[in-house]
Amino acid sequence: MNAPHPTELQASPHSALETPVARPAVVARKASVIYQAADRPVHALSEIDFTINRGEFVSLIGPSGCGKTTLLRVIADLEPITSGEVLVNGMTPSDARERRAYGYVFQAPALFPWRTVLANVMLPLQLIGRSKAECEAIAREQLGRVGLAGFEKKYPWQLSGGMQQRVSIARALGFEPKILMMDEPFGALDEITRDKLNEQLQQLWLRERRTVVFVTHSIAEAVYLSTRIVVMSPRPGRIVKVIESPLPFERDLSIRDTPEFTRLAQEVREALAEGHQ
Amino acid sequence: MNAPHPTELQASPHSALETPVARPAVVARKASVIYQAADRPVHALSEIDFTINRGEFVSLIGPSGCGKTTLLRVIADLEPITSGEVLVNGMTPSDARERRAYGYVFQAPALFPWRTVLANVMLPLQLIGRSKAECEAIAREQLGRVGLAGFEKKYPWQLSGGMQQRVSIARALGFEPKILMMDEPFGALDEITRDKLNEQLQQLWLRERRTVVFVTHSIAEAVYLSTRIVVMSPRPGRIVKVIESPLPFERDLSIRDTPEFTRLAQEVREALAEGHQ
Amino acid sequence: MSQNRFQQHLVPVATLLAVGLVLWYLLAIWLNAAGVIERVLAPQGAWSWQELVAATFSMQRPVLPVPHQIALDLWTSIFDAPLDSPRNLLLHAWVTAGATLTGFLMGLVLGGLLAVCIVHSRTLDRALMPWIVASQSVPVLAIAPIVLIILGSLGITGMLPKATIAMYLCFFPVTVAMVQGLRAPQRLEMELIHTYSASRIQTFFVLRLPSSLPFLFPSLRVAIAAGLAGTIVAELPTGAQAGLGARLLTGSYYGNTLQIWSALIMAALLGVVLTALVAAVEYLIVGRRRQA
Amino acid sequence: AEKVTLQLKWVPQAQFAGYYVAQAKGYYKEAGLDVTIKPGGPDISPVQVIAGKSADVVVNWMPDALAAREAGVPLVNIAQVFDKSGLMLTCKKASGVSSPKDLKGKTLGVWYGGNEYPFLNWMGKLGYKPGKDITVLKQGFNVDPLLQNQAACISTMIYNEYWQVVDAGVKESDLLAFFYQDQGVASLEDGLYVLESNLRDKAFVAKMAKFLKASFKGWNDAVKNPEEAAKIVVAQDASGSATVAVQKRQMENVAKLISNANTPKIGYLDPAAYERTVKVLMSGGSDPVIKKDPGKAAMTHMVWDAAAK
């Protein structure tokens, strides 16, 4: 299924994708979620089947209300499934959570205003009982990676929205999660900041090769970042199409002007329109 | 400067653009705005010179903090200029405001939750003392135009974000402003809704030919909507380039796939990048 | 949904109340025992445990009356006397409620006016606001007698002095909430109205007032409860005139513990009724447009 | 009708029966008066009320009235209905008090608000300093401190609180009461006082004379018929807490304090008693209630004489 890629090294986690038996990070089988709303039940997810392999960058895209967030929440054990099965690293989501498998980045930064930027990034590490010095070292490093060295002592409300979102990403990364879950992390930012963060996220993924599950509304963002794009449609939430990205792993923003990119984007747009009927 | 356009009728307000003496709606001469921030003054706008003619659709685009909002606010008399001169229809912005020259659409819909949709649209008309029946007739008409007939009795929070924004546009239009000011009106919406609203706005403008000053972060949006695109750059805020659109006035979304469109977008992107240095 | 919530709360509340009742009876035995032994049982000679318990439950002048005694007293003081007799507790509740509501309305007007002035005048905001906060540190409840006398010397008597005290306690939450509420409109909304070139008065009625309502109503509930406490305390020094405060006082004066307790329970009920009244008004005014 | 406002010292009870009887039986109306009787309460000071011009005449105790004179409110006694003192200190024998000497080291309940002067005087005479030799508590308006054994002794009136203690189940044989009268520190209680400046007004004096005459008639009736008086008083109690049985007993005890009832002398302030009270009040040791002898300025027989005619 996965086309081997020239820039790929055998040793990298991504190599898993090339072996015949891919190591799945997330497996969903006939997973359904039905919300019991006041008047009638809402089929948020309907018999979803899919697999995310380790080291993949998977984007979920679809119109509002199609169940992207729900799917992410199910994987991260924030929402129970009504029927079917979801396995994360071979465990139930709940077990995976207990083993600190997840780093979750929400649309809003969700930083604690009473903690400095540094203390915010240290928080998950402190929770798992790492020593203070260790926490601090990791936090500083992660802040450096997202370009926020020097802002450690500031409070979240002293930063711009884009910077806050980067802190939230640093916090998720510092936790060294097996799976990074991102729910429209850049939705609230302006296009230019967003472009920058996209670029940084892409590089980060390239460096660390974590499994990333990414929710977005933006076709360009999905195409630019992902190795695989899952297009969803609403009522009931289901997967319309799964598109493998033929783009090289190493990308910069200029890739958006290539015909390959445009073709991929067009494919996604068509799949979206299809699901929209 | 203005290339005459084949689809253009002589009688339309837009014809003004073609006459040798264009009728300016907004004229700025060496307009500067300096904010006295806590530590040091911020040059939000630096000696801006430009003219907007009646019936034009002008987009302001530029990176965050370049002064787009400030410029809009200056025109709408929400912010005093530090030096220079701004004239609206030959008057000071303050006088123009008193004569109800402006319809302002903010990024957030800014609807009053205690008023129904209809009452929200009626609000500005009531303030200028129009009779109730008149207000209601106008409001209903405007709601129809933005495709919200039948939603009059609803409250804002019963509508989706896109619908709310359309109410806010209807409210601005019902006021029959000489100039419609829009500050990232679709910034908070998802891409699909945004596309739809872009289309509707374009048709609306085509029908009514009001002067529109439009702020956006999105290159595609700016190119799709405008007759002229003003690219700005920050620190201090100034105009980098003014780009005339060669696109026909009648457009639909498919125009975005034309090479003309792509070229124009590329031109804007380059101007932006240039200013960004 | 609300039906559901009601049921969710019913069981725990009932359980806790039941536990409370049992504890109450036990406490009554414990607290009343000494007095019962000294004044009721000992003079008669030997007594048994059952007699002790029975006596503590039916004491003339108990330290803690048991619930059924209070219930009985409430019943008789409501139903055994005509409504217009001073022996009827409902009459006293009515008198207190009247003064509370008058004071509440006065406080509402005063608080609202102050808030409007403060929001529109920088001078008052800076000069008056700190004193309004400080005013609440004056224990009006303790100076109620002085207020009564000063007002009396100005010819204001009857219900109004009590209502004045209630007003003093009511206006503060209203002012604070209204100031907050009248300033609640976001900059965006103010600017929107500005582009319509609306006058100050238009801005007030179209924007400020409606957006202050969600702040106002919770404060009204606080205010009316405070006003009730104020009225009751203002009724204490005047002694034996009508009102629940007077019942508390004369109950204490004549050593009628039961009367104190029934007056307290009645005051509690009145507090609930008055707050419910405010809630009802709130529902009428803003209820249907409240966000789901 | 001429308007008169009377401010009582305490809540409506048989202690003030005379006025209520005169009101109820129309004696005031007959005299051409329209009398308003304002009930008092624990924190209503008659002196303040009359100083605030909200009353024409007040019922007050003489120590309080004389102290008010010194504080700048010139009250004058125009009649003295109670010629004996009903104030006493009631102790539980169990607390180990058998004579005034035993009070040392004990906790004693005292009424404040102008009623503490006789007590302080007595302690001064015994040489006990409040706070050092004895613990004083500001007694509320009930007898709980004694019942709950929070105080060894409390202040009681012979016509009221004493019986509340008894009603609560404490046997009279377990109680010991010290009468202020017997301790030589008695002062004149419920008298009628007006502002000195008003007495210069002939019309006011005439009005007060009518008021006294009608009130005395009421008092005479009340003493003769306690049951009827009790009923009238109970009817006037807006709080609905007074009972006929209690008020009747109170009236019977009050009657004992009015030796001149049903004689022409009723309400006459005996100058000797007045001087005795003044002397007692001035002899408070380091902290006397009044420092200056008011002489005869604080009393007058002018109104009483006019009423007697």
Added chain:
Amino acid sequence: MSQTKLPGAIGALLAIIPAGLALSQTFSLSGFDPVIPLPALHSPALRIAALQIVCVLLAAQPLRCLLGTLPLLLGSLLTGALLLLSVPSGESEPATAFWLLCIAQFLLARTSVQRLAMLDSPPWVATLTAVLFGLWMLYFWQLLVTAFAVPRVLLPAPADILLALFTEADKLGGDFVQTVLKSVLTGYVLGSGLGIATGIAIERSPFLQRGLLPIASLTSTIPLVGVAPIAVMWFGFDWPSKVAVVVLMTFFPAMVSTLAGLGAAGKLERELMHSYAASPRQQLLALRLPAAMPFIFGALKVNASLALIGAIVAEFFGSPTAGLGFRISTEAARMQMPLVWAAIVLSAIVGSALYSLLVLCERRVNFWHPSVRAAQS
């Protein structure tokens, strides 16, 4: 959007009318003749009126800084002081000139406060404005009480109260110890502490919460001061009964606010902690408690005044011979009104001080909260 007019200028100019009238009045009284009326210059009213007019002229100055406002401030205070000294004492009716001067003085006072309120910086000027406003209030209280010869047993003048504060300092000191230190503080700390602790304790028990919350919110509508007579009966006349009332009054607000605060942590934040598999204890310490602090401080502030009220009212029903409530009620009956008001002032000061202390603490603890940040900038 900003107006740039000089506040109070019109008021100040109006002041010239009464001041001028007063001036002409004193002239005519002293027999105006074409030669300079020398004796008139010695009339205090004349001097005050003249000074007031000078102040009006100072007020017309458009200087928008503290230094520019200072002359007006000092000038109006000076005329105020002179006016106070010239109040006709005792029996004689104040003259028309006096009332005119009072009106002029009022207008000047108003302008001085407005002028001070207009200044932007430094921050303590805001406090100064409030202080000046308070001073003028006291000033007119004093002026009117003296001019109308209000009996002291009804309403004493501020000067008498101030005097009583000093001369009776030891009595008031004892009252302070009795009421504030013994009753209020103990009860406040106990009641609020227990309330917060209970809130935290039952936070994890939905059953107890669902049972207690309706009951607790019910108690907020109950006039709890009513239990004072019972408390005195149960716990005696000394401070324990006051503590009991205070505990009862402060407990429920503290508990309800704590619970509300603990539940106020955002859904997002809670889910974040959940995704970290944080233990309940960790959730409490790292998220819920900090998020609850603004609510807890809200309750602490409300409780501060409730505690004072509770303790003082409970002293109505029996107390030792000290305490602010005792002082207020007994001295009122003794016609020592200056002392009564001194006690009231003392309790108001205590209340305000407690409140300010809490605000200061809140600023440090909740430095991150938008309301605190808004207040500081």
